[in-house]
Amino acid sequence: MIRFPSPRSRRLTILSLATAGLLLASTIAAPPGSAGVATAPSGTVETADTIPGVDEIRSSPNLKQVANLPKVAPLDATNSDLAFQSRYAFAGNYNGFVVYDISTPTAPTVVSRVLCPGSQNDISVHGDLLFLSTDSPRSDDSCASTGVPSTETRWEGIKIFDISDKANPRYIKSVQTACGSHTHTLVPGKDRRTVYVYVSSYGPSDTYVGCPRPHDSISIIKVPVTSPTDAAVVAVPNLFPDGGFEGVPGQKSATSGCHDITVYPSKNLAAGACMGDGILMDISNREAPRVINRVRDTVNFAFWHSATFNNAGTKVVFTDELGGGGAATxxxxxxxxxxxxxxxxxxxxxxxxxxxxxxxxxxxxxNADTENCVAHNGSLVPVFGRDIMVQAWYQGGISVWDFTDSANPREIAYWERGPLNAERLTGGGTWSAYWYNGYIYSNDMVKGLDVLKLTDWRTWTANLVRYRELNVQTQPSYLGG
Known part of the structure; x- marks a missing residue:
């Protein structure tokens, strides 16, 4: 989401059947019992002719909601991103974060709620550590801080928690970063003793304390895994020595930092969605990422928001958050x-x-003009032999789409709620929709945690994959590289 004045370590195991799955990659057949799944002959799904009513749920036959857990006070602010580890899901909220037990996906339960205000509270986990992004000027780095004007900024950046006891997370360290931390991305060090945090931030101004212009960089925090309180900024690489895209006032964002970065550690690749530019980086040296290619779309893209690689690392999907997530597009x-x-x-x-x-x-x-709807956070569905992604569209709901043919992507499933209000635009909808161990988890900004089940012959091989830890912006390879 675009900030207005007042979008990850990998560990996975693959079931023994995955070896057999490799042999099926080029000739996947539908499993027994799949013949009844309803899809259009072209591979697309049938689309309803009318917009659903307020809170009315509609979906394709192959995607169904199986659980919802509403948010409650004091974590009743806007919900944000998700991370996963073992039988737990970690959900960001502008007032803190929630730890869910998802060992029974159809009946998730709350393990703990941590009150720690600081938008967006973008979230990720690595072993016993949890990281939160703060991208709003705060009075200090504590969880009791209050908001202050940007002309009086005292602290913004990354907070680190010890989550060895999921029922009682402990705040152990903060690291201040230039322009705060809108989002962040975990990058595992090659020695496994270190994890890096690539901090993305933007929106500099001459009056913003701690965030002056120009701001064409990211911050890199080095975190020793066994002594996380020694975490510190070790590099601030300038990714846009020429200043990046100059933008078009009121239409297209100028590049002044990055909104989000997705890394593919096993391939030493990263893709940056940087407001006015999309970039491809070599991250062989974790402390010195190098831009090797840059693209722009001056016709249709307004705000380069996020990125997703396919499993082979031969494609990348960029999203355009036109209107900042607050408009009907x-x-x-x-x-x-x-x-x-x-x-x-x-x-x-x-x-x-x-x-x-x-x-x-x-x-x-x-969608109705009363619904904020635009491309937002999603993840690759770990399917052998195909490129399939699940994605959040705010009040546009959740879409599953196939981009195996890069030139002809097709939706294969969808689920959505009707507008929150029939008379006026009221912001809400799903912020993040991610595949994790057989289910799709959605953090709805207003309605809480949704869990959905996809039943489709094109995605059945994803059920062979079991992640032990998943931060979507640290992209795993489920075929070994």
Missing amino acids: CNETVGPNRGADAVYDIVGRGDNRTMVFRSYFKIPRP
Whole structure:
């Protein structure tokens, strides 16, 4: 979400059947019992002709809600991102975070709630450590801090918690970063004794204390895993020596930092969504990422928000958060190519790799003008032999789409609620929708945690994969690299 004045370590295990799954990768057949799954012949799903009523739920036959856990005070502010570890889900909220037990996905329970205000509270986990992003000026770095004007900024950055006891997380360390931390990305060190945190932030101004112009960089925090209280900023690389895209006032954002970065550690790759630019980076040296290719879309993209690689690392999907998540952009007026995803093929090798545009994807259902709807956070579904992604669209709901053919992406499943208000635009909807160990988890900004089950012949092999830890912006490889 765009900030207005007042979007991860990998560990996985694969079931023994995964070896057999590799042999199926190029010739996947539907498992027994899949013949009854209803999908259109073209591979797309049937779309309802009318917009659902307030809070009315609609979906394709192959995607069903199995649980909802509403948010409660004091964590009743806006819900944000999700992270996963073993049988737990960790959900960010502008007032702190919630730890859920999801060992029974159809009946999740709350393990603990931690009150610690500081938007957005973007969240990730690594072993016994949990990281939170603070991107609003605070009176200090404590969980009892209060908001202050940007002209009086005293603290913004990363908070670190010890979560060895999930029922009683302990705040142990803070690290201040330039312009705060809108989002962050965990990057495992190659020695396993270190984890790095790539901090993305933006929005500098001449009057913003701690965030002056220009701001063309990210902050890199080095965290010794066994002594996390020694965490500190070790580098502030300038990713845009030329200043980046200059923007178009009122239409397209200028580059002044990055909104979000997704890393693919096993391939030493990262993709940065940086407001006005999309970048591909080599992260072989974790403390010195290098930009090897940069793309712009001056026709349709307004705000480069986030990125997702396919499993092979040969494609990247960028999202455009047109309107900052607060506008109704899933309608005929805006059209199919704005506020959408863009699929790029990655061609070439080494430093000669380039990103080549192939197509746009946007949900095919029109939303009401009372619904904020735009491309937002999603994750790759770990399917053998296909490129399939689940994605949040705020009040546009949740979409599952196939981009195996880069030039012709197709939706294969969807689930959505009707608007929160029939008379006026009222912000809400799903912030993040991620696949984790057989289910889709959604952190709805207003309605709380939703759990959904996808039953589709094209995705059944994803059930062979079991993650032990998942931070979506630290992309795992489920086929070993």
